Amino acid sequence: MSWDIAVNRAINNAVPKVYKVLREHPYIEELAKRLREAKLEVLNNLEKYVEETLQSVKSNGGNAYYVHDEKEAQEIVGKIVGKGKIVVMGKSMVAYELGIRKYLESLGNEVWETDLGEFLIQQANEPPSHIIAPAIHMTKESVGKLLKEKIGGVDENSKVEDMVAVVRKFLRDKFVKADVGITGANAIAADTGSVLLVENEGNIRFTTVAPQIHIAIAGVEKILPTLADAMIEPLVQSAYAGLYPPTYVNLTSGPSSTADIEHNRVRPAHGPKEFHLILVDNGRVKANKDNILREALLCIRCGRCHFHCPIYRAIGNIWGDPPYSGPMGAMWSYIVKGDTKPAMYCVHSGNCKEVCPMRINIPRVLEYIKNLGLHSKGKLDYK
Ligand code: SF4
Structure with a gap:
């Protein structure tokens, strides 16, 4: 089955859902405006908010780090995890960007994606083909065939519910045995050091709570000034992803704790003994200093721009540097990899700008990146 069939099925399901959510919950658009303002406040004072976040995590009994690039991130995660461990991962684009899974596997760990x-x-x-639906390019028939080969119990003619059930059973065992859980973050509150994660499957809840160690890895652009601001993000992100209300919103502020004896808060309790937050630069700080590129840092990874883009519909999962695909991916491929090629595919239909909840002027950012590409002699490659 082709890319077109799988993606058009997904688009036909997702696009009307977002319009329905926005119609039925009109407060969402107001929350999106507030979120944009709060994100701009952080970008205007990034250094201050990074420092505040690091301090807040430490005051909660957690460990916090700031890393400049992939190498530093891998070194820190490798030291925390060690060797011969079982690691479960919640969906994290930043972990993919930094090659964390492959690095941990190279150290001799057993690593499982759980989304x-x-x-x-x-x-x-295969690489992910959409930021919230990484296997969007697979039809249910191809999923059934893959699962038949890898874990058994279903085939290409099975119902989707049965396919989900065999993976659920397989991964439950991994959650129970895991030593370390690694997640990304939808939002991070600078004033409390809390990490917000939105999801529907329950795998992130398991990943953040079942293992003894939880590591959250996130770009600095995920910071918001306060916990009240950060709480907005999961509502806005899930609404514009067409998945509102989200099934779960997870909030983590340091290792597990209890104040049940004399109201004296001690750590750990039943959840993880250790919490680590790794804040990542990897091109973001440089982008923030550029008035046009910084707009890309407002992105909340809702994936809506993909579904309204004629180029994504046509070529999809080969557009952008994984995990960043589609219109947002063309911006982010430049920010984190310096790759100007994905921007060259943009035909400036402008649909993405119209539907983006953060009102990012994506065509303007892509035009800017195109110009940078055209002026970097010898670096252009249209293959
Ligand atoms: S650029 Fe806008 S529409 Fe696209 S994923 Fe980011 S926030 Fe969503």
């Missing part, structure tokens, strides 16, 4: 879509592409050894 269903990520699990499927891990099993298929």
Whole structure:
């Protein structure tokens, strides 16, 4: 089955859902405006908010780090995890960007993606093709065939519910045995050091609570000034992803704790003994200093721009540097990899700008990146 069939099925499901959510919950658009303002406040004072976040995590009994690039991130995660461990990962684009899974595997760890879509592409050894639906390029028939080969119990003619059930059973065992859980973050509150994660499957809840160690890895652009601001993000992100209300919103502020004896808060309790937050630069700080590129840092990874873009519909999963695909991916491929090629595919239909909840002028950012590409002699490659 082709890319077109799988993606058009997904688009036909997702696009009307977002319009329905916005119609039925009109407060969402107001929250999106507030979120944009709060994100701009952080970008205007990034150094201050990074420092505040690091301090807040430490005052909660957690460990906090700031890393400049992939190498530093891998070194820190490798030291925390060690060797011969079982690691479960919640869907994290930043972990993918930094090559964390492959690095941990190279150290001799057993690493499992636990988001269903990520699990499927891990099993298929393929890159993700959409930021919230990484296996969007697979039809249910191809998923059934893959699962038949990898874990059994279903085939290409099975119902989707049965396919989900075999993966659920397989991964439950991994959650129970895992030593370390690694997640990204949808938002991070500078004033409390809390990490917000939104999801529907329950895998992130398991990943953040079942293992003894939780590591959250996130770009600095995920910071928001306060916990009240950060709480908005999961509502806005899930609404514009067409998945509102989200099934779960997870909030983590340091290792597990209890104040049940004399109201004296001690750590750990039943959840993880250790919490680590790794804040990542990897091109973001430089982009923030550029008035046009900084707009890309407002992105909340809702994936809506993909579904309204004629180029994504046509070429999809080969557009952008994984995990960053589609219009947002063309911006982010430049920010984190310096790659100007994905921007060259943009035909400036302008749909993305119209539907983006953060009102990012994506065509303007892509035009800017195109110009940078055209002026970097010898670096252009249209293959
Ligand atoms: S650029 Fe806008 S529409 Fe696209 S994923 Fe980011 S926030 Fe969503």
